[in-house]
Amino acid sequence: MESVSQVEAAAGKLAAETGLDEDERFHVTMAAREAAVNAVLHGNEYDPAKRVTASFENNGKALVITITDQGKGLDPETLPDPLARENLLRGTGRGLFLIRSFMDEVHFRQLHPGTELTLVKRLSPADKGSIKMLHRDLDAG
């Protein structure tokens, strides 16, 4: 679980360096954590010989977080809908739903073996506006 904490901390640091508001930073951090948990638990199935890798990027337009496992692979379309009445009382199956709810884009890529999950959080126009405002203030000073 150490890798999960590392991913969570790195995502939190990445989000903190943007103009995202507190709720959005929380969403990015939680989505990254859920993706890391999925990679360790469902992807690698706790196999210590298998690795989870993570990369974090702020390209100026979006935060891009990529989590990769070495498991058997995952078809996200086969997962049950956690909001369906018959699934509400299930103890598991909400992680990917939360990731999709919190991020702007979620992409899967099968690696044979393994799954690469890419999470994208766009930096909103409001954020860009606040950055420009900051620059103006600095220029004026």
Add this chain to the structure above:
Amino acid sequence: MALTIASREVDGITVLDLSGRITLGEGSVQLRDAIRGLIGKGTKSILLNLGRVDYIDSSGLGELVSAYTTAKNQQAEVKLLNLTKRVHDLLQLTKLYTVFDIKDDEASAIASFK
């Protein structure tokens, strides 16, 4: 911060004051053990005070659901008290708000068990 659980009795109702995170590896097992321990001793009414729980992940949500179903299967009842905004939003997003009996006030929560 890991989860801490303090238990107290109010008018025959067991109140668990939870503080910290309920996540995989940091609280979900403690919560499961606490609930199963109470149900195993025959406790029928459990109020989970989440007022100091600032973070629940999908595993933690699953643990809350498990607490609810474990109790129901033993003719017991688990209710939730004092949700933080984050936890409230998560329960709404996942539609678990429709499953749990959620209270904002301890006195009325205690009275609701009778």
